[in-house]
Amino acid sequence: MNVADLPGLMWQRAEDAPVPLLVESRVDAIRRKVIVGRQRTAASAVIAIALVLFGVVGLPRLDEKPTTTTGSSAKPVFPKLKGDYELLTTGHASLRSLPLTVTFTPTSLPVDFSTVCPKQDATTVISIELVVNGQDEGSGTCNDAPDVLFGPNDESRDDLVVGVPATATFSVEKTLRSHDTPPDTGANQSTPIPTPAGSLFVAVYQAVPVGQTSRPSSLPSLDAIAPLPYADVYSVVDSDPANPLAPRSFTFTYPKCPPSPESCIAMAVTSQTPGYLTVSVNGVAAGEFTFRGYQGYVDEVDFGAVRKSLHPKTGQTMTITVTPAAVSGGWQFAVAQPPPA
Amino acid sequence: VAAPPGFEEFVTFRSARLLRAAFQLTHDWALAEDLMQTALAKTWRAWSRLSGENDPEPYVRKIMFNTYATWWHRRWNHENPTDTMPDRSDALRPLGQIDDRDEVWRAIGRLPKRQRAAIVLRYFEDLTEAQTAEILDCSIGNVKSLTSRALASLRLDAAFRSEGASA
Numbered sequence: 001m002n003v004a005d006l007p008g009l010m011w012q013r014a015e016d017a018p019v020p021l022l023v024e025s026r027v028d029a030i031r032r033k034v035i036v037g038r039q040r041t042a043a044s045a046v047i048a049i050a051l052v053l054f055g056v057v058g059l060p061r062l063d064e065k066p067t068t069t070t071g072s073s074a075k076p077v078f079p080k081l082k083g084d085y086e087l088l089t090t091g092h093a094s095l096r097s098l099p100l101t102v103t104f105t106p107t108s109l110p111v112d113f114s115t116v117c118p119k120q121d122a123t124t125v126i127s128i129e130l131v132v133n134g135q136d137e138g139s140g141t142c143n144d145a146p147d148v149l150f151g152p153n154d155e156s157r158d159d160l161v162v163g164v165p166a167t168a169t170f171s172v173e174k175t176l177r178s179h180d181t182p183p184d185t186g187a188n189q190s191t192p193i194p195t196p197a198g199s200l201f202v203a204v205y206q207a208v209p210v211g212q213t214s215r216p217s218s219l220p221s222l223d224a225i226a227p228l229p230y231a232d233v234y235s236v237v238d239s240d241p242a243n244p245l246a247p248r249s250f251t252f253t254y255p256k257c258p259p260s261p262e263s264c265i266a267m268a269v270t271s272q273t274p275g276y277l278t279v280s281v282n283g284v285a286a287g288e289f290t291f292r293g294y295q296g297y298v299d300e301v302d303f304g305a306v307r308k309s310l311h312p313k314t315g316q317t318m319t320i321t322v323t324p325a326a327v328s329g330g331w332q333f334a335v336a337q338p339p340p341a
Numbered sequence: 342v343a344a345p346p347g348f349e350e351f352v353t354f355r356s357a358r359l360l361r362a363a364f365q366l367t368h369d370w371a372l373a374e375d376l377m378q379t380a381l382a383k384t385w386r387a388w389s390r391l392s393g394e395n396d397p398e399p400y401v402r403k404i405m406f407n408t409y410a411t412w413w414h415r416r417w418n419h420e421n422p423t424d425t426m427p428d429r430s431d432a433l434r435p436l437g438q439i440d441d442r443d444e445v446w447r448a449i450g451r452l453p454k455r456q457r458a459a460i461v462l463r464y465f466e467d468l469t470e471a472q473t474a475e476i477l478d479c480s481i482g483n484v485k486s487l488t489s490r491a492l493a494s495l496r497l498d499a500a501f502r503s504e505g506a507s508a
Contacts, residue, residue: 003464003492009442010465014361018370023353026378027344030352033382266485287482301482 078114078146078203085112085205085292092201095126099171102202106162108209113168117142118198126196129173133159133166142200170202208292210274210326236334237322244273244330247323252335254312266336267301267320275327281306281320291327345388352381355398359405365461366409368450380405402466403476406458448495456491463488 080087088111093100095117104111117126128142160166177193235252257265269277271291279286279301286306312318322333356377363373363380384391384401391397449457455477462473463484474484 003495006445006460006464007467009445010365010461012442013368013446014364014465017357017361017364023349023356026356026374027349027352030378030381030385031344033378034385266489268486 078116078201081208082112082114082146082205086208088204088206090201090203092199095172095198095200096195098200099169100200100202101167101169102204103165103167104204105165106160106206108206109160109162110207111160111166112205112207114146114203114205115142115170116146116201117144118196119144120196123177124193124196125174125176127173127175128200129171131169131171135159146203168202168204170200208274210276210290210292234335235320236332237320239324239327239331241330244327245324247321248333249319249321251317251319254314254316254318256314265303265307267303267334268336269301269322269331269333271324271327271329271331273327273329273331275331276325277327277331277333278323278325279320279333280323281318282310283319284309286320291331294329345385348385348388351397355401356381359398359401362402362461362466363405363409365465366406366454366457368446376405376409380408383408399476403478406462406476407478409454409458445495452491452494456487456494459484459487460491 078087078090088106089102089104091100091102113130113132115128117128120126126142129136172195175193175195177191234255235250237248237250240246240248255265267279267286269279269289271277271289273294274292276288276290278288281303284306286301286303289301310318318335320333320335322331324331359377359380360370360373363376364370367373367376380401383404384397387400388397391400449460452460458477459473462468462476463470468476470481470484470488474481477484477487479487
């Protein structure tokens with residue numbers, strides 16, 4: 001099968017929907033989520049007020065390294081560098097004495113949270129609720145290995161600000177023992193159980209602040225730049241091996257494109273290290289790309305805006321300039337023909 | 342707590358469609374219901390300012406896709422039983438087609454969340470790149486990147502390779 005078959009496959013799977021819930025049942029379930037969310041938000045607000053009034057947790061000064069409620073005794077189970085994120089602070093508390101509130105002051109955004117719970121048997125589910133600055137962020141299961149609670153897609157939230165202390169409050173939403181799921185119903189059968197013994201370990205991560213930190217010494221070598229995701233590459237430019245901060249320019253000939261050339265030309269950039277790559281085409285800005293990690297992430301330049309500005313014609317010479325900043329390793333830029341949609 | 346005016350009607354008429362989209366993300370009907378209810382609970386709280394708009398569904402869809410993309414990773418890894426269990430409708434299809442389509446379905450399920458969300462919005466919801474970018478809070482270029490990387494991953498799948506990777 002090919003991509004054209006994807007919608008059919010998806011709709012075929014969607015046709016197997018179970019018998020729908022009664023509207024009343026569904027609304028009741030939603031109502032319960034609303035009530036629980038309000039209760040947790042209120043509880044978090046009370047905790048936050050108590051923290052401020054009674055100094056249970058001292059908020060760090062802006063020039064201080066972040067601190068946790070639990071001091072320096074937290075078990076060091078979290079990696080210092082996790083993809084594009086670096087460890088900011090950690091904390092821990094007994095599962096049975098939650099909530100645990102961690103204060104942190106991000107120096108970069110977005111932030112990310114990770115949890116570790118005591119190892120359980122395969123049927124036990126520990127669900128941890130997270131509230132950040134009084135805002136209910138939902139819940140997720142907690143395992144015995146560090147994982148991400150909510151990730152790098154929350155950049156739009158306006159209550160997390162660089163340099164401003166924030167609080168993250170973790171509590172047990174529920175602990176369940178799950179049972180086999182009947183295959184034809186999709187029903188999720190589970191029964192509540194008492195909160196297990198042991199500690200919850202939490203970590204706050206923040207995006208690696210590009211240009212503000214040196215390359216971690218713990219990295220033995222940089223990952224190779226991943227292949228660009230196109231088969232028909234017209235032109236590729238690599239960074240200067242002797243000086244990756246040097247701008248590079250190159251030219252390519254604009255190919256013959258259909259009247260609606262939405263998928264005629266694509267440009268992609270990738271960098272081995274954190275930094276910025278600014279791309280211009282014939283002097284027209286085509287985008288600035290931020291790389292935070294060491295994974296060779298590939299980002300795509302939106303050529304549509306450039307095309308509207310330049311109205312390129314078949315055979316026209318296009319000059320592309322890539323200007324790097326803050327990088328400490330190799331980068332690559334390619335003009336390519338993307339796969340057909 | 343009473344539902345805000347118009348909310349129950351919205352749930353009545355729109356939840357089936359939202360649930361199918363949620364299922365494309367979770368590949369599990371129970372989790373899809375949970376995801377949709379979570380999105381609708383968030384919508385409930387914002388209903389008063391949404392009720393003046395023509396159609397709250399884009400807001401709900403945006404909440405749902407972003408909730409999925411930012412939050413539900415572990416729960417679904419932990420509880421999702423569908424990687425090893427065939428869907429009921431498989432019994433109605435020829436054997437060769439079962440293997441092929443199942444393999445692709447599982448490959449979709451292995452895509453990173455943002456890539457899977459982009460694929461669902463583009464190929465199931467049939468949204469434009471601009472509409473997809475609006476829901477995922479990213480640029481059109483980023484949607485193209487997510488989609489092309491997802492398709493590149495799927496092309497590594499045996500089921501796609503077997504037909505010459507025409508994608």
